[in-house]
Amino acid sequence: MGVYQxxxxxxxxxxxxxxxxxxxxxxxxxxxFNEKEVGDGLRRAALPRDDVFVETKVFPSD
Numbered sequence: 001m002g003v004y005q006x007x008x009x010x011x012x013x014x015x016x017x018x019x020x021x022x023x024x025x026x027x028x029x030x031x032x033f034n035e036k037e038v039g040d041g042l043r044r045a046a047l048p049r050d051d052v053f054v055e056t057k058v059f060p061s062d
Contacts, residue, residue, distance in 0.1 A: 002027045008034045015041025019052065029057040 001018040003011050003026065011034040015026055019041070028038045035056065042052060 001025065003034055003038060004029070004032055006032070006034055008037050011037035012040035012044060016044035019045035019047055024051060025053045025055065027055045030059065030062065031057070 001015060001023045003015065006014055015038055018026075026038055026042070028035055038054070042049075042054070045052075
């Protein structure tokens, strides 16, 4: 599940729904400005953390 250009208002629900439907990989980045909401969606889905792969990217300056 990629969350590029997913608005912060929609991200948590989209991530939770995707995980409930069987997705197990979430791709995000600091530049998307929705990492907090990705975390909210992960918590809503209530899956064991070992069952979900979260990928994020950072700027070289970070």
